[in-house]
Amino acid sequence: MSPRKIIIDTDPGQDDAVAILLALASPEDIDVLGITAVAGNVPLALTQKNARIICELAGKTETKVYSGCDVPLSRKLVTAEHVHGKTGLDGPTLPDPTMPLQDQHAVDFIIDTLRNEDAGTVTLCPLGPLTNLATAFNKAPDIVEKVQEIVLMGGAYFEVGNITPAAEFNIYVDPEAADVVFKSGVPIVVMPLDVTHKTLVTKPRNDAFRAIDTSVGIAVAEMTDFFERFDKEKYGSAGAPLHDPCVTAYLIAPELFKGRHVNVEIETQSDLTLGMTVADWWGVTDRAPNALFVGDLDADGFFSLLTERLARL
Ligand code: RIB
Ligand code: CA
Numbered sequence: 001m002s003p004r005k006i007i008i009d010t011d012p013g014q015d016d017a018v019a020i021l022l023a024l025a026s027p028e029d030i031d032v033l034g035i036t037a038v039a040g041n042v043p044l045a046l047t048q049k050n051a052r053i054i055c056e057l058a059g060k061t062e063t064k065v066y067s068g069c070d071v072p073l074s075r076k077l078v079t080a081e082h083v084h085g086k087t088g089l090d091g092p093t094l095p096d097p098t099m100p101l102q103d104q105h106a107v108d109f110i111i112d113t114l115r116n117e118d119a120g121t122v123t124l125c126p127l128g129p130l131t132n133l134a135t136a137f138n139k140a141p142d143i144v145e146k147v148q149e150i151v152l153m154g155g156a157y158f159e160v161g162n163i164t165p166a167a168e169f170n171i172y173v174d175p176e177a178a179d180v181v182f183k184s185g186v187p188i189v190v191m192p193l194d195v196t197h198k199t200l201v202t203k204p205r206n207d208a209f210r211a212i213d214t215s216v217g218i219a220v221a222e223m224t225d226f227f228e229r230f231d232k233e234k235y236g237s238a239g240a241p242l243h244d245p246c247v248t249a250y251l252i253a254p255e256l257f258k259g260r261h262v263n264v265e266i267e268t269q270s271d272l273t274l275g276m277t278v279a280d281w282w283g284v285t286d287r288a289p290n291a292l293f294v295g296d297l298d299a300d301g302f303f304s305l306l307t308e309r310l311a312r313l
Contacts, residue, residue, distance in 0.1 A: 003031040004251055005121055007110060009068070010244070011040025011128030011170075012050035013084055014091060014223035018306070019127055019153075019244035020051070021216060022252075024058040025309040029252045033113055033122065034064040036106035040128035040173055041080045042088035044070035047128070050089045052097035057219055058313050061099040068106030068132040072174035080169055083230040091226030092219040110136040114143035123251070126152040126181075127244040129170050134177035137184055147186045151251060153244045154178065155264065155277030156193035157293065162234075167275030168193050171266060175275040179266040188291040190264060191246040192277065195257065195294045199246060199302055201228060201239035208307045216313040242306070246294070249302055252309075256301045259294035263287035 008023060010016045023030045035055070037048035048067040055063040071077050084090065102109065110132065114122055124147055126133055137144050154170035155178075161167040171178045182188065201209075201224040210221035228240035250257055260281065267276040279293050 003027060003029055004123055005031045005033050005117060006123045006125050006251065007034050007036060007113060008032060009036045009038055009124065009126040009128065009132050010051060011038050011042070011047045012054060013041040013088055013128065013244065014227040015242050015244040016127045017050070017054045017089060017223060018220055018242055019248045020054045021058055021220065021313060022245050022248040022306055022309055024055070024060045024063065025312045026252055030248065032063060034066060034109055036066045036068050036109060036132050038068045038106070038128050038132045039070045039077050040170065041084045043077065043079060044068070046088045048101055049097060050087070052099050052101065053089060053094050056097055056099055057094060057216060064102050066102045066104060066106035066109045069135055072129060072131050073134060073176045075174065078163070078173050083227070085226060089223065092222040094219065106132050107136045107139060111140040111143055114146045119146040120148045122146070123148045124150045125247050126150065126154070127247060129173035130154070130177040130181045131174045134174070134180035137180055144184050144186060149187045149189065150181065151189040151247050153191045153196065153247050155190055157277060157279040157281060158295070159193040159197055161276070162193060164275070166267070166273040168277070171277055172275030175266050175268045178275070179268050182264055182266055182290060189250060190291045190293045191243070191250065192293065195297050196241050196243035196246050198297055198299055199242040200237050201242060203239070205303050206239065208303070209310065212307065212311045214311070214313065216310055220310060245306060246297070249305060253301070253305055256298045256305070257294050258296040259292045261289040262291065262293050263289050264291045264293060
């Protein structure tokens with residue numbers, strides 16, 4: 001089977017970094033047409049720089065990186081330095097990038113790619129706030145039907161929120177953008193906190209990254225060593241949750257994941273529950289299912305795939 005053509009939309013972020021490394025390490029499964037940066041974990045100037053740092057760490061300097069939206073559709077930007085550190089990639093010491101940033105705006109790259117590639121052959125993989133995707137859909141509605149699938153990290157239902165009691169960070173930062181995406185009609189696979197909180201980098205798993213004993217393996221171990229603080233303090237977790245790598249692992253091995261096709265709508269009005277992904281898990285409404293909402297995974301299978309692939313770089 002030919003590799004799946006994807007655009008990774010991202011706000012690196014240590015977990016975004018691991019998701020990107022997994023994709024770049026898997027050319028037989030994934031063809032990364034481009035990486036589009038969005039403001040999220042840290043401001044855009046850093047997310048676009050971090051995306052290039054990660055490509056250089058992977059030795060994939062031919063990857064095209066684009067800079068996108070620096071603020072949400074209609075709200076002030078909320079960032080997460082308290083989780084990811086000032087740079088967004090705290091943990092390892094990595095050199096500033098020398099590879100170029102593409103001149104084209106990320107939104108225009110998304111639009112042009114979907115217009116130029118055969119319809120139904122490009123998957124969008126957002127790992128941060130959905131501002132770039134929503135802006136592209138609003139600017140060029142003709143591209144919506146050309147998207148093969150959206151596989152995203154975001155939202156929460158049984159696991160509830162991580163930035164507010166009700167909302168997960170990616171959706172909370174730009175709920176209006178999430179509303180555009182979830183109402184677009186494009187087939188969506190959602191990796192919410194319900195599943196990503198089951199991908200904890202325990203010490204044996206982190207030791208396995210370090211034991212790869214390459215610059216990539218050591219950098220990933222140092223990223224997750226840093227990144228785990230927030231979740232350990234807040235949830236008493238046994239390690240850092242690898243939220244975003246669930247997206248790229250799903251593209252490679254969907255059988256590792258289990259979910260349910262349900263209706264998911266986004267709260268955009270209430271201050272109390274702004275950004276909540278209201279998943280009709282028990283089918284109590286007549287709202288049509290619009291997403292595969294993933295709730296479980298084979299965590300050991302996920303980590304052995306991830307460790308094996310990272311060792312290739
Ligand atoms: O809530 C977790 C999500 O927010 C992850 O994508 C993380 O990188 C941050 O963007
Ligand atoms: Ca992210």
